[in-house]
Amino acid sequence: MADGIELARAASIAALATEGVYSMGRGRYVAAATYEGSEKVSGVVVTPEDLEIHIVARYPLPRPIPEIAENIRERVAPEAGGRKTMVVVDDLEVADDESL
Amino acid sequence: MRVFNRVFMILLLAGLFVLGVYVVIYAFDLFDYKLEALPITDFAKGFESFVAGVENGSLSTVTIIILVLLAILGLIWFVAELRPSAPRRVRMGSGTYVTRSVVEDEVSTVAEQVPDVLGSSVSVKAKRSPGAKVDLEARVRRGEDLNTIKSGLQSTVRERLSERGLPVSKLNVKLVEADPRQTKTRVQ
Numbered sequence: 001m002a003d004g005i006e007l008a009r010a011a012s013i014a015a016l017a018t019e020g021v022y023s024m025g026r027g028r029y030v031a032a033a034t035y036e037g038s039e040k041v042s043g044v045v046v047t048p049e050d051l052e053i054h055i056v057a058r059y060p061l062p063r064p065i066p067e068i069a070e071n072i073r074e075r076v077a078p079e080a081g082g083r084k085t086m087v088v089v090d091d092l093e094v095a096d097d098e099s100l
Numbered sequence: 101m102r103v104f105n106r107v108f109m110i111l112l113l114a115g116l117f118v119l120g121v122y123v124v125i126y127a128f129d130l131f132d133y134k135l136e137a138l139p140i141t142d143f144a145k146g147f148e149s150f151v152a153g154v155e156n157g158s159l160s161t162v163t164i165i166i167l168v169l170l171a172i173l174g175l176i177w178f179v180a181e182l183r184p185s186a187p188r189r190v191r192m193g194s195g196t197y198v199t200r201s202v203v204e205d206e207v208s209t210v211a212e213q214v215p216d217v218l219g220s221s222v223s224v225k226a227k228r229s230p231g232a233k234v235d236l237e238a239r240v241r242r243g244e245d246l247n248t249i250k251s252g253l254q255s256t257v258r259e260r261l262s263e264r265g266l267p268v269s270k271l272n273v274k275l276v277e278a279d280p281r282q283t284k285t286r287v288q
Contacts, residue, residue, distance in 0.1 A: 028188070028189075028199045028201075029188060057202075061264055064263065064264055064265030065192060065196065065198060065264060065265040065266060066192055066193055066196055066265040067265065069192070069195070069196040070196075073195070084195065085195060086195045086196070086197065087195060087196050087197070088189060088196075088197045088198070088199070089196075089197070089198040089199065089202050090199055090202075091199065091201065091202060092202055092205055092206070
């Protein structure tokens with residue numbers, strides 16, 4: 001079980017490895033990030049009870065958003081240490097190879 | 101409501117500050133201003149008679165109406181303050197949220213893929229329960245069959261959003277007849 005910045009890093013890697021995730025989000029109204037020393041992990045907010053993962057979804061969506069979110073939660077669960085995991089889709093990004 | 105409260109509080113505090121400055125100046129007889137010289141005698145008398153009227157129950161009808169209206173206004177304001185503000189993100193289900201702009205972009209994209217729609221503008225409001233309230237304004241050519249386009253547009257948007265897993269609790273579609281030369285798309 002990871003904690004703090006380690007958990008943020010693990011969550012970020014897990015999220016980016018999920019199909020349908022284009023990049024980590026930055027938070028829409030306040031910066032979503034975890035800081036420790038000089039290190040910053042964007043798109044993940046770790047609190048003692050919660051884990052908030054902000055993503056930018058790839059467009060067109062390969063799967064419905066709830067499925068992508070569930071997949072991220074499954075990947076992060078072993079590291080989350082029982083924290084409630086929230087997935088927030090901050091934006092959609094059209095992939096370069098898509099002609100939309 | 102919060103902006104209104106902020107403006108109200110700024111004005112109130114500014115007024116209290118100015119009043120406080122006056123009180124200090126007059127209380128300490130600064131710059132030849134004396135407390136006795138304050139022109140508040142008429143106000144004090146008027147206020148005294150008003151309080152006496154309240155105690156005796158002999159207020160005029162107009163005054164009673166104004167007081168009741170003030171009480172109602174205060175109650176409305178109080179209730180409005182107690183109501184939690186609308187969430188900023190759209191709740192999709194357990195622990196999954198999307199920003200309103202994501203829903204707006206998706207609705208707009210879907211709407212503009214419908215052949216008769218020349219342009220659109222979308223407004224999304226997040227609700228406390230899962231789902232969003234979507235107001236879609238679509239621009240179409242003059243003379244088109246609006247009812248058919250509206251029902252088609254509604255079902256297409258609902259279907260596509262459902263495929264994406266984006267919950268919509270209410271979808272309002274408004275069609276506006278527009279000149280194709282002034283819309284985003286002239287021909288679909």
